[in-house]
Amino acid sequence: MVKENQLKLHNSLTGQKETFEPINQDNVGMYVCGPTVYSNVHLGNVRTFMSFDMIYRYLKFLGYKVRYVRNITDAGHLTDDGNVENDRFVKQSKLERLEPMEIVQKYTVDFHQVLEKFNLLPPTIEPTATGHILEQIALAEKLIDLGLAYEVNGSVYFDVEAYNKKGLNYGELSNRNIEELINNTRDLDGQGEKKNPVDFALWKNASPAHIMRWASPWGDGFPGWHLECTVMSTKYLGDFFDIHGGGMDLKFPHHECEIAQAKGSNGHEPVKYWMHANMLTMNGQRMSKSTGNYILPMQLVNGENNFFEKAFHPSVVRFCFLQAHYRSVLDISNEAMLASEKGYNRLVEALKTLENITPKKISTVNIDELEAKLYTAMDDDFNTPIMIAHLFDAVKMINSIKDSFENITTEDLERLKAIMNGFVHDVLGLDTEAVNESSDKLDGVVKMLIEMRNQARVDKNWALSDQIRDQLSDLGIQLKDGAEGTTYSF
Numbered sequence: 001m002v003k004e005n006q007l008k009l010h011n012s013l014t015g016q017k018e019t020f021e022p023i024n025q026d027n028v029g030m031y032v033c034g035p036t037v038y039s040n041v042h043l044g045n046v047r048t049f050m051s052f053d054m055i056y057r058y059l060k061f062l063g064y065k066v067r068y069v070r071n072i073t074d075a076g077h078l079t080d081d082g083n084v085e086n087d088r089f090v091k092q093s094k095l096e097r098l099e100p101m102e103i104v105q106k107y108t109v110d111f112h113q114v115l116e117k118f119n120l121l122p123p124t125i126e127p128t129a130t131g132h133i134l135e136q137i138a139l140a141e142k143l144i145d146l147g148l149a150y151e152v153n154g155s156v157y158f159d160v161e162a163y164n165k166k167g168l169n170y171g172e173l174s175n176r177n178i179e180e181l182i183n184n185t186r187d188l189d190g191q192g193e194k195k196n197p198v199d200f201a202l203w204k205n206a207s208p209a210h211i212m213r214w215a216s217p218w219g220d221g222f223p224g225w226h227l228e229c230t231v232m233s234t235k236y237l238g239d240f241f242d243i244h245g246g247g248m249d250l251k252f253p254h255h256e257c258e259i260a261q262a263k264g265s266n267g268h269e270p271v272k273y274w275m276h277a278n279m280l281t282m283n284g285q286r287m288s289k290s291t292g293n294y295i296l297p298m299q300l301v302n303g304e305n306n307f308f309e310k311a312f313h314p315s316v317v318r319f320c321f322l323q324a325h326y327r328s329v330l331d332i333s334n335e336a337m338l339a340s341e342k343g344y345n346r347l348v349e350a351l352k353t354l355e356n357i358t359p360k361k362i363s364t365v366n367i368d369e370l371e372a373k374l375y376t377a378m379d380d381d382f383n384t385p386i387m388i389a390h391l392f393d394a395v396k397m398i399n400s401i402k403d404s405f406e407n408i409t410t411e412d413l414e415r416l417k418a419i420m421n422g423f424v425h426d427v428l429g430l431d432t433e434a435v436n437e438s439s440d441k442l443d444g445v446v447k448m449l450i451e452m453r454n455q456a457r458v459d460k461n462w463a464l465s466d467q468i469r470d471q472l473s474d475l476g477i478q479l480k481d482g483a484e485g486t487t488y489s490f
Contacts, residue, residue, distance in 0.1 A: 009243075009381050012276050027064065031070070037108045042287070052275075058382060061422065069126075074101075127235075127236065154220075155193060156201070171256060173251060200226060240269065240271070248277065281331045300312055356402075357413060370419065391420070
């Protein structure tokens with residue numbers, strides 16, 4: 001059963017926050033554009049997929065049955081002038097001296113390993129472009145029959161002008177008009193064949209040198225980049241489904257082309273809510289291999305890089321990413337990661353403390369209010385930064401109960417445990433178990449230092465006592481001397 005809620009999400013198509021009302025009650029269909037597997041998944045991609053993992057998790061947390069489809073692009077597509085040498089898969093296969101499908105397999109495995117490392121849930125269905133060639137050919141044929149596409153020299157192009165003449169408005173998602181698009185187009189692919197510079201490829205004729213090729217009514221070729229997502233999303237979710245997501249960089253042209261293909265073939269909008277996650281920057285600059293301002297996800301985790309002073313646990317990285325709203329630009333830096341680690345450790349420590357609290361006969365804390373604030377934050381377009389701020393209000397509450405400034409009943413304690421575990425583990429997807437192992441080791445080290453400090457105080461070695469306290473403080477560990485001995489907190 002779905003929890004009663006007032007979930008609102010930002011619809012990129014309208015530019016407004018809208019109340020979420022699934023097409024089929026209690027069921028949600030969600031499609032997210034997956035990776036093009038010709039190289040290692042980069043950190044910006046991880047952020048996008050993590051954002052939609054959080055959205056997927058929250059919808060499930062509310063009780064919705066979600067069919068989550070995320071594709072794998074494993075067929076080559078050209079990046080600019082139609083030269084086979086610019087096909088990403090062909091280029092990488094030559095560079096690594098591997099067959100194109102070996103490249104696909106290698107980087108698909110890498111993609112899955114990285115996402116598993118950051119505790120992303122697998123999608124319900126993960127179709128591949130090469131597994132749906134026949135359906136892509138069929139859609140191209142249908143668009144030709146409808147007068148919305150044309151064949152030239154074995155290639156098929158979508159006719160944007162014909163589409164607009166039907167009043168279907170190419171550019172509605174990105175708010176661009178066709179004149180602006182013509183003036184700004186830099187896509188040289190097939191320009192000698194196209195009726196219009198903004199027309200885009202549905203199918204490309206393969207030159208004799210092109211390795212990845214399939215038979216079609218127009219000769220051997222391969223599908224255009226945009227066609228696959230329209231085919232796979234509608235095949236598994238129907239011709240009108242709830243949510244289509246992806247990175248902000250896909251809004252134009254990829255998602256714009258998807259809309260055109262689907263509306264052109266079906267006569268109506270394919271998606272109710274379009275959602276876009278924003279980009280990731282590092283040290284205030286866009287990440288780019290050419291500038292050297294670039295790091296792979298696993299280099300952030302294993303510490304093998306020149307940007308960060310240490311390695312960071314995947315859950316710390318995830319926590320850092322989710323401290324920014326999914327529609328905001330997120331900038332990561334050494335300082336930001338260290339701050340996230342401190343905050344994350346505080347959260348983990350509070351969860352441990354929660355397990356050792358002794359309940360009382362009355363409660364002086366308001367669990368209802370806390371729970372309402374957490375849901376309200378998430379219902380406001382998945383506002384994880386505000387939700388996390390409320391989790392830290394809960395951390396203060398837990399520490400106050402531990403220090404006997406507040407009391408909590410058995411019933412409220414169990415509710416608090418369920419709420420904290422639900423939002424920390426199920427919604428944010430933070431894996432605290434592995435961190436707890438290292439936390440236990442840290443706990444042992446800090447307790448040893450406290451014992452050394454206590455002995456120093458017995459010996460009246462105040463200099464050593466102060467040194468231990470101050471150095472722990474510099475590391476973000478605060479000692480507190482009380483009647484029952486010395487305790488510490490982050």
